[in-house]
Every structure is written in C-alpha cells, then in structure tokens.
Amino acid sequence: VRAGRRELGREAEALVADALADAGWIVLERNWRSIVGEVDIVAREGDVLVLVEVRSKSTVRFGTPEESVGPAKRARLAALAEAYVQQSGWDGPFRVDVVAVRRDGAGPARLTHYRDALLA
Amino acid sequence: MAPPVPTLEAEREAWSAGARFVAGLDEVGRGAIAGPVVAAAVVLPCGGPGDPLADVRDSKLLDAAARCRLAEVVAEAAVGVAVGRVEPALVDALGIARATELAMMRALAGLAVPVDFLLLDAFPLRLSPLPQRAIVRGDRHVLSIAAASVVAKVHRDAEMIALGARLPDYGFDRHKGYGTAEHHAAVRRHGVTAHHRLSWVSACGASACDTARLALLRGPGRSLDPVRGGEAP
Numbered sequence: 001v002r003a004g005r006r007e008l009g010r011e012a013e014a015l016v017a018d019a020l021a022d023a024g025w026i027v028l029e030r031n032w033r034s035i036v037g038e039v040d041i042v043a044r045e046g047d048v049l050v051l052v053e054v055r056s057k058s059t060v061r062f063g064t065p066e067e068s069v070g071p072a073k074r075a076r077l078a079a080l081a082e083a084y085v086q087q088s089g090w091d092g093p094f095r096v097d098v099v100a101v102r103r104d105g106a107g108p109a110r111l112t113h114y115r116d117a118l119l120a
Numbered sequence: 121m122a123p124p125v126p127t128l129e130a131e132r133e134a135w136s137a138g139a140r141f142v143a144g145l146d147e148v149g150r151g152a153i154a155g156p157v158v159a160a161a162v163v164l165p166c167g168g169p170g171d172p173l174a175d176v177r178d179s180k181l182l183d184a185a186a187r188c189r190l191a192e193v194v195a196e197a198a199v200g201v202a203v204g205r206v207e208p209a210l211v212d213a214l215g216i217a218r219a220t221e222l223a224m225m226r227a228l229a230g231l232a233v234p235v236d237f238l239l240l241d242a243f244p245l246r247l248s249p250l251p252q253r254a255i256v257r258g259d260r261h262v263l264s265i266a267a268a269s270v271v272a273k274v275h276r277d278a279e280m281i282a283l284g285a286r287l288p289d290y291g292f293d294r295h296k297g298y299g300t301a302e303h304h305a306a307v308r309r310h311g312v313t314a315h316h317r318l319s320w321v322s323a324c325g326a327s328a329c330d331t332a333r334l335a336l337l338r339g340p341g342r343s344l345d346p347v348r349g350g351e352a353p
Contacts, residue, residue: 011282014279014282014283014286015286018286018287018314021313021314021315022314026209026314027207027209027314028207028209028210029207029210030156030205030207031205033226033229033230
C-alpha cells in the first residue's frame with residue numbers, strides 16, 4: 001500500500017467516525033485488530049453493535065468504493081464480526097455496515113452508508 | 121542539571137537474563153480531556169541499536185520537529201514498533217488506568233516479534249503475563265521506553281492535528297486535547313464533542329447541560345438519523 005493511499009484511508013476513517021458520532025453513535029474502537037484482520041470502526045447505534053468498513057477511493061475510474069466489497073471481503077467481515085463479538089462478550093444484536101467515501105478532487109467528501117451490508 | 125541520557129542498561133540486564141525481545145512501552149494522552157489514549161511498544165535489536173538512537177530522549181524533552189525525525193529513526197533501527205489506541209468512550213467506561221493498560225496490550229499485540237520481557241515507565245502492566253519491570257522515570261532513563269514515548273507522541277499528535285482540521289473551533293491541533301485555557305473556552309462556547317472524555321468534561325468547565333448531552337450521546341438512548349450521502353461534517 002502506497003503511503004498516499006493509506007493516508008487517504010485513515011482520513012476517510014476519521015471522517016466517517018466523526019459523522020457517525022454526529023449522528024448519535026458511540027464510537028468504541030477504531031482500527032480494532034485481531035488475527036482475522038482489522039475492523040475500521042466499531043460503534044454502537046442505540047442497542048445495536050455495528051462493525052463499520054470504510055471504503056474510500058479518489059476516483060471511480062476503477063469502480064466505485066462500494067463495488068470494491070467482493071465475496072472474499074464479505075466473508076472476512078463476517079469473520080471479523082464474529083471475532084469481535086466473541087472477544088468483547090457482546091450479547092446483543094450486531095450487524096456490519098459499509099460506508100463509502102468518495103472524494104473527487106478538492107471538493108467535500110461524499111459519504112454513502114450501506115446498512116447491514118452483508119445481507120445486501 | 122541536564123536530564124539524563126537514556127541508556128540500554130535495563131535492556132542489557134534483561135538480555136543477559138535470557139530475554140531476546142525486550143519491549144519498551146509508553147503512553148501518551150493519559151491526562152488529556154479529549155482524544156484517544158495512545159501507547160507504543162518498541163523492541164530494540166539484541167546487542168543494541170548502535171549510534172542512530174543517540175539523540176532519543178523522553179518525548180517531553182524534545183520539540184515536535186525532533187520527535188518526528190526520531191520517530192523515523194526509531195522505526196528504522198528497531199526490530200519491532202507498534203501502536204495501540206483506546207477511544208474516548210472506552211476511556212470513560214474503563215477508567216484511564218485500565219484504558220492505558222489496554223492501549224499497551226494492543227500495542228504489544230501489534231508487534232510481529234515474540235516479546236518475552238517488558239520495560240515500563242513507573243507502573244507494571246498487570247494485564248500481561250509476561251515477565252516485566254517497571255522503572256521509575258523509565259521514560260528518561262531507559263532507551264526503548266524513551267523511544268516508545270516518541271513514537272506514541274508523534275502518532276497521537278498527527279491525529280489530533282488532523283482532528284483540528286476537521287473541527288477548527290476547538291484548536292485540537294494546538295492543545296492536542298489537553299485542558300488548556302483555550303480548550304476550556306472552546307468547550308464552554310461550542311459544547312463538547314464525541315472526542316471529549318466525559319470523565320473530565322465537568323472538570324474543564326462544560327455546563328451541566330453539555331455533560332448531560334454527552335451522557336445521552338454515550339448512553340444506550342435512541343438512535344438518530346443514519347448518515348446519508350452528502351457533505352461530510
């Protein structure tokens with residue numbers, strides 16, 4: 001991963017975490033790691049635990065951010081959700097969301113939120 | 121009197137006792153009223169890193185430019201460097217002492233080398249079963265702890281500067297979340313954010329109303345509108 005791309009990803013994660021907090025979510029974790037991989041954001045929306053995957057791209061030339069969540073990525077997100085729930089001892093409802101961040105040039109970033117993305 | 125130069129004395133003792141991967145740990149953001157608590161772990165090569173780390177000191181003894189330069193030097197010279205973080209909501213839930221330990225455990229979990237001994241500043245890491253030694257003023261005297269203090273500080277500062285750019289009303293880029301007069305004034309004027317730690321908000325002069333709002337924000341409460349497509353905050 002080039003430094004520029006990782007930088008973009010970190011900034012996108014921070015933007016999404018802020019936006020979720022503004023919407024009343026409680027951000028519990030950022031970049032939570034386990035042997036299965038990393039979750040960008042873990043948050044609570046009311047009584048639901050939500051694992052949030054942030055997808056960012058600066059250009060749609062090679063596909064939109066949301067299109068970049070393929071079957072392998074979905075399987076990994078499901079495994080991560082299971083790992084987090086197990087390790088944290090959470091016994092309430094949980095789901096996985098994807099938030100796509102699109103930034104074209106200098107304009108403001110555009111966020112699109114896909115709830116329960118593994119079911120889509 | 122000039123502050124002492126950090127040495128490898130504690131590392132050498134551990135190495136000669138049979139340890140191979142000795143991690144120095146330190147934390148930053150413990151006393152802040154906003155932002156995460158960040159810990160770093162640094163493992164220096166057995167036998168010593170040689171000259172490149174000669175300028176490394178406790179992060180509090182260095183200016184920002186020197187810290188940034190030395191963080192890169194540490195990344196080059198160390199056999200392992202990792203950072204762990206705990207968000208404000210968890211700091212409130214766990215208390216700062218346990219949150220700090222958790223951040224340190226996360227930093228250790230991020231290391232690729234099999235650590236077998238820990239060096240800590242002042243407080244033992246009770247969550248870890250590894251053999252360890254807590255040294256008073258370790259951040260000044262022990263090279264790998266001093267190196268960890270630099271890495272953690274640079275990492276957290278960069279994040280608070282980015283936060284300052286997103287929320288320009290609070291001056292996070294200047295005070296890094298610590299309770300300065302400017303920060304207290306901004307909280308009184310603009311209210312608290314999700315980046316503030318509830319446990320300190322009342323102490324820093326937020327109104328009772330703000331404290332209640334933050335408690336609501338952090339409580340199980342109702343969920344508000346989801347984020348839709350549109351402008352970022």
